[in-house]
Amino acid sequence: MTLSSFNDLERAIRNGWGADTTTPEHRPDWTPANPARDQCGVTALVVHDLLGGDLIRGEVHVDGERVDYHWWNRLGMGIEVDLTREQFGPEERVVGGDVIVRPPEIVRLREEYELLRSRVVAALCP
Secondary structure, eight states, rough: OHHHHHHHHHHHHHHOOOOOGOHHHGGGGOOOTTTTTHHHHHHHHHHHHHHHHHEEEEEEEEEEEEEEEEEEEEOGGOOOOTTTTGGGGGGGGEEEEEEEEEOOSOTTTHHHHHHHHHHHHHHHOO
């Protein structure tokens, strides 16, 4: 993949985000001012679909306690891609990062994942 095609992928993903692709329990708090918020799981899955590599999951800590998980990708040669990194506030810190085996079927956030994936594919293959 060339840098320009990766930039196209990143643009398609970012343009595909909306309240309808975020985690349902956080949907009322989603805002276009922070469009990456709670988009990490579905985004990591779409990147994995298109580029392969590993799915990585870390923990989000506030005051030393886990409050959530954060997902991103590791591509060939150990290159890490985190398209939702800017979602976090200064009090939130991502720690760790373990390779997670992709489940054979997406259950949690399936509709949100499929919606984002369809938007990205439509943008890349008009």
